[in-house]
């Protein structure tokens with residue numbers, strides 16, 4: 001289902017043609033609030049680890065009133081581009097405030113530039129963000145840093161920002177900001193997604209696909225903190241969500257908030273079976289794909305598969321959380337399991353994978369060990385139900401293997 005509400009022009013970083021809202025040229029988010037972010041299509045890996053084939057946006061906003069506030073900066077990689085967008089938006093004026101909601105360098109990378117270029121600007125941040133200025137920039141800004149606490153407000157004139165602490169969503173210093181006049185929630189990393197805004201027009205997968213991969217890999221460990229933030233947000237009359245990555249959300253907000261609620265409770269988003277496999281010579285892969293086919297033949301249960309050595313491991317993390325059942329298929333290796341499966345399970349552990357049914361298919365030619373290793377690792381996670389039997393492929397898939405896979409398929413279908 002296509003849920004995106006804002007369609008963006010390809011030349012987003014040209015401030016004259018910002019984005020289209022329901023077919024109308026639109027260069028403001030709301031009265032007095034401008035989008036001044038930039039796309040990054042040159043980046044190879046976001047955070048040095050995540051594939052972003054459609055790039056990513058570093059969103060930044062400008063609130064113009066009696067006082068002018070910049071809401072977050074951008075990665076230093078795109079500082080020069082952002083400077084042009086900012087200067088055009090400011091139109092010769094100087095900002096009074098720089099609100100730093102999150103200090104991760106994809107947003108704070110141009111903070112030093114702003115502090116130097118505008119010597120009167122006051123940086124507004126949470127108590128935990130304050131020491132990060134000196135840690136990152138080796139500069140003591142002294143009284144130019146204004147610390148705000150939970151619920152405190154900053155009046156810009158008609159616009160008033162109210163600060164809501166959001167620790168660990170996704171760093172400890174994170175806060176989000178609610179603007180009372182426009183009812184905008186500036187949500188920091190919350191409700192962000194991979195993908196440059198200029199690519200949104202071609203995006204047929206909808207918001208959830210890349211938002212889910214972003215959420216589980218980046219914020220996933222901190223579900224309890226996301227729940228706390230959602231409870232605070234429920235007390236606010238939010239009409240627009242302005243995240244630091246991805247499109248601005250203005251309609252059907254219940255859909256996005258509902259997904260965040262499901263994800264942060266570690267509940268499955270939908271019924272289905274995700275088969276994650278790796279294989280040295282194709283025999284384990286053959287068993288994994290045979291299992292998927294058997295399930296499809298026997299039922300209407302949705303089945304998805306991934307070769308975790310060749311396909312995006314982080315997408316496989318996302319899919320493990322998406323569905324209610326997971327099957328891990330791997331060969332034995334050095335008394336344990338093929339390393340890429342070890343790595344995958346470790347990713348799941350770090351993101352506090354829980355509340356799912358899990359089954360195993362192992363392969364072994366002389367001393368199968370993968371099933372035991374995978375089971376021990378998964379049983380150590382919270383509320384994991386093991387689906388029996390563990391199927392052992394003895395070197396290659398044979399008639400006996402298919403019969404065993406049919407038994408496992410029946411157990412998974414339930």
Ligand code: FEO
Pocket residue numbers: 102104106107170171189244245
């Ligand atoms: Fe987009 Fe946690 O930084």
